[in-house]
Amino acid sequence: MLQLGAGGAGKSMAYAIARESPAELVIYNRSAGKAEELAASLSKALPSVPIRSGDNNPSGFEVVVNATALGLRDTDPTPVPAQQLSAGTLVCEAVVRDGDTPLLKAARELGCTVHHGQWMLYGQIVEISRFLGVPLAPEFVERILGPAD
Numbered sequence: 001m002l003q004l005g006a007g008g009a010g011k012s013m014a015y016a017i018a019r020e021s022p023a024e025l026v027i028y029n030r031s032a033g034k035a036e037e038l039a040a041s042l043s044k045a046l047p048s049v050p051i052r053s054g055d056n057n058p059s060g061f062e063v064v065v066n067a068t069a070l071g072l073r074d075t076d077p078t079p080v081p082a083q084q085l086s087a088g089t090l091v092c093e094a095v096v097r098d099g100d101t102p103l104l105k106a107a108r109e110l111g112c113t114v115h116h117g118q119w120m121l122y123g124q125i126v127e128i129s130r131f132l133g134v135p136l137a138p139e140f141v142e143r144i145l146g147p148a149d
Ligand SMILES: NC(=O)c1ccc[n+]([C@@H]2O[C@H](COP(=O)([O-])OP(=O)(O)OC[C@H]3O[C@@H](n4cnc5c(N)ncnc54)[C@H](OP(=O)(O)O)[C@@H]3O)[C@@H](O)[C@H]2O)c1
Pocket: 004, 005, 006, 007, 008, 009, 010, 029, 030, 031, 034, 067, 068, 069, 070, 072, 079, 093, 094, 095, 096, 117, 118, 120, 121, 122, 124
């Protein structure tokens, strides 16, 4: 898996991903030191999972996840060189907006499967409601907030 971004959301996402024991987790961040720090602290917490910092070339990854702030505007650049995405890759967003981000748009055009940021938001609502003792079913959240894609 390749994760782009190591900010607030990126830290939580990388931890959640690493706990699922991916074959490898590579973290890229514009400010490289943050990706290196995050990879080092996750490796310490989950030593059996191969985690490292790396570049943003998405070629050959099964899953690419955007945890950067890029994508809210149609004019935003994609956080990866989009032409290097592989057709079979699952491309996921943290950014929540109507329609595809530039990354999801490019990925869709290349034949990738895409996953919108709303799903992450919906998942958090389900978890928060469970924590508060008033659990909501995922289907209920989706019905109230609308389909995620
Ligand atoms: N779906 C959800 O439920 C959910 C939940 C939380 C957040 N989000 C979304 O996730 C995104 C990140 O949120 P956050 O809280 O992690 O923000 P944050 O802590 O401010 O981190 C921003 C991240 O984006 C990178 N970034 C910002 N501008 C960039 C640019 N021009 N080029 C390349 N990288 C850039 C930053 O890199 P540097 O470290 O180099 O600045 C950093 O990795 C936002 O779009 C937010 O709305 C979604």
